[in-house]
Amino acid sequence: MSLWEIILLILAFCLRRFRSENM
Numbered sequence: 001m002s003l004w005e006i007i008l009l010i011l012a013f014c015l016r017r018f019r020s021e022n023m
Helices: 003-022
Strands: none
16 A cells, blocks of 8 residues: 555545534
């Protein structure tokens, strides 16, 4: 896995968590 893929995964995870908390 490349660094860019890891960054994208972390970003998507944070985004999903943030949206869940908001709702």
